Amino acid sequence: MTCSLQEIFPQMAHVTLYQQRTFLKTDSPLTQTVSRISSSSSTPSASASSPSTAQSTSSEDGASPLPFSAIPGPRGVAQWPVLGAVMLFKPFTKFTPATAHQMLDNLFEQYGSIVRCQLKGTMVLVRDIKDVETVFRNEGVYPVRPSLQLPIQFAKRNRVKDGFNEVQGEKWHKLRAPLAKRLARVNSATYYMRDQNAVADDFRDILESGEHMTPEEMSDIFFRFTAESIGVVCFNTRLGFLDADLSNRPGAVEYLKASKALFRLLHDEIRGHSILHGLYRNKTYRNFEKTQLTLRQYSGQELQKAGNLLKQRQQSGTFDPEEPNLLFSLLSDPNLDFEDIRNLMNTLYVAGTDSTAKSLQVFFYNLATNLEKQENLYKEIIEVIGPDQALTPEALARMPYLKAAMKESFRMMFPNMGISRFMPKDVVLSGYLVPAGTQILICSISVSKAYFDNPHQYIPERWLRSEDGKRLDSTIHPMAALPFGYGPRNCIGRRFAEQEMYIATVKILQKLKIGVKPESEGMRFTYSVFVEPEKPIAFTFSKR
Numbered sequence: 001m002t003c004s005l006q007e008i009f010p011q012m013a014h015v016t017l018y019q020q021r022t023f024l025k026t027d028s029p030l031t032q033t034v035s036r037i038s039s040s041s042s043t044p045s046a047s048a049s050s051p052s053t054a055q056s057t058s059s060e061d062g063a064s065p066l067p068f069s070a071i072p073g074p075r076g077v078a079q080w081p082v083l084g085a086v087m088l089f090k091p092f093t094k095f096t097p098a099t100a101h102q103m104l105d106n107l108f109e110q111y112g113s114i115v116r117c118q119l120k121g122t123m124v125l126v127r128d129i130k131d132v133e134t135v136f137r138n139e140g141v142y143p144v145r146p147s148l149q150l151p152i153q154f155a156k157r158n159r160v161k162d163g164f165n166e167v168q169g170e171k172w173h174k175l176r177a178p179l180a181k182r183l184a185r186v187n188s189a190t191y192y193m194r195d196q197n198a199v200a201d202d203f204r205d206i207l208e209s210g211e212h213m214t215p216e217e218m219s220d221i222f223f224r225f226t227a228e229s230i231g232v233v234c235f236n237t238r239l240g241f242l243d244a245d246l247s248n249r250p251g252a253v254e255y256l257k258a259s260k261a262l263f264r265l266l267h268d269e270i271r272g273h274s275i276l277h278g279l280y281r282n283k284t285y286r287n288f289e290k291t292q293l294t295l296r297q298y299s300g301q302e303l304q305k306a307g308n309l310l311k312q313r314q315q316s317g318t319f320d321p322e323e324p325n326l327l328f329s330l331l332s333d334p335n336l337d338f339e340d341i342r343n344l345m346n347t348l349y350v351a352g353t354d355s356t357a358k359s360l361q362v363f364f365y366n367l368a369t370n371l372e373k374q375e376n377l378y379k380e381i382i383e384v385i386g387p388d389q390a391l392t393p394e395a396l397a398r399m400p401y402l403k404a405a406m407k408e409s410f411r412m413m414f415p416n417m418g419i420s421r422f423m424p425k426d427v428v429l430s431g432y433l434v435p436a437g438t439q440i441l442i443c444s445i446s447v448s449k450a451y452f453d454n455p456h457q458y459i460p461e462r463w464l465r466s467e468d469g470k471r472l473d474s475t476i477h478p479m480a481a482l483p484f485g486y487g488p489r490n491c492i493g494r495r496f497a498e499q500e501m502y503i504a505t506v507k508i509l510q511k512l513k514i515g516v517k518p519e520s521e522g523m524r525f526t527y528s529v530f531v532e533p534e535k536p537i538a539f540t541f542s543k544r
């Protein structure tokens, strides 16, 4: 069996052997990025983001930190590169890649809140809130997060530009900037609420009449819903993925198939089923390339159509450059070419489908298995907008229970196994000196008794605030649950993800009660790219 870092940290920590080797070379791009960040720590943003920077290399009590080599963790052969990672799994332990999250728990149980181990290269796992703060406060202005290799290989071999999810340093910053500045506007997501409500109407209609669907078919509908919803943002149109008949939508079926295949192939890389795609075009790579080419071709056509529409509106004087329409704004930016825009939109589309589809299923599962909480939420929805009105930004502002219920779902079943960073400078974590260039995995602490009372119970109320704005449970640390990451490299699609999930939940609860069939009670969850049920969930949606 091949064990890799990707298996351990599916969503974000994907480093190939190639990257591992080159990372430590002084002339590698990642190392250059890291040293550039280190030397730029006097830039305003670095110092602004680093209240703890001054003490980042001394212990809290001022004592000299303990050396890196003293960090607890498996010893002996288990510290050897590659072999060390293999030894964390079957047959040496009871864990498999599917239970890697339990393997991490086990390491923390054995060694405490900081662990040094071999996963893909030497990694430091942390699970103490002070360490979480130290990592994020010292991540620098261009935080470095390892990336998957299949997309990087595709870009290289096809001579197309990289997506910003995959690159590092200034290049990453430059690619993300056109989106970041537009998405920082308050109404950047709410602008799409009306169209996304219409998408959710279709989603609800399908689920309402879906009593004969298999759990697999239902899971597919969740994927189609999020693909259709984010499609409204990326392409300014309905792609038709929720249509009963896709035959009048040329290319849509292939596009949908390619979108889903993409995640299966990335999963192959994550699980270590494909390790040689960097060296030659192996089967996984060839399939990946095929899906990418399909996605590019279809998105290219949709962007072309949007570009034509924009031209017409410009010519007829009906285009308002202040309109918060993301695609029109990008298309009318003289500094961006067609390929830049296609890249940005493909990145958003890909990052925004499976992630949200899986999180929505987890949320519905928590509501279905906590009916009292579902009823509280139902009451709030009916009080604020009744059974027929669509969700608006104003109505959402009056739905604290909805927000709390979703936040609690993210806390209970964290969307990914952790968030990874390569440190640009030396830091002290739990009293140990961790040198620049080390990869840190911040593991989820949101089900830890140290940070939450009754951490395994679904209690949305813990997130509610009193009228003066104070959280009822004042003991919750602001960094104890960060499902969308943190800092300049956080999830750029957060508002879209939350909005889609709010809209879908409201639409469905207005008319239907969410339940699960007995076979899905007590479902266990695992991690592939994101958290997901071990088996597709058999939901029921019954009329209220």
Ligand code: HEM
Pocket: 012, 145, 164, 165, 166, 176, 230, 347, 348, 349, 351, 352, 353, 355, 356, 359, 415, 416, 419, 420, 483, 484, 485, 486, 487, 488, 489, 490, 491, 492, 493, 494, 496, 497, 498
């Ligand atoms: C519930 C759904 C989602 C979850 C839980 C989620 C979570 C995350 C996390 C944890 C990160 C890494 C953050 C970090 O390293 O600090 C991330 C990055 C990212 N997310 Fe999301 N995400 C979701 C939905 C979306 C959506 C809807 C989009 C697009 C519209 C999106 C686009 C991205 C992109 C492009 C990145 C890479 C950012 C960068 O490297 O600069 N995500 N997401």
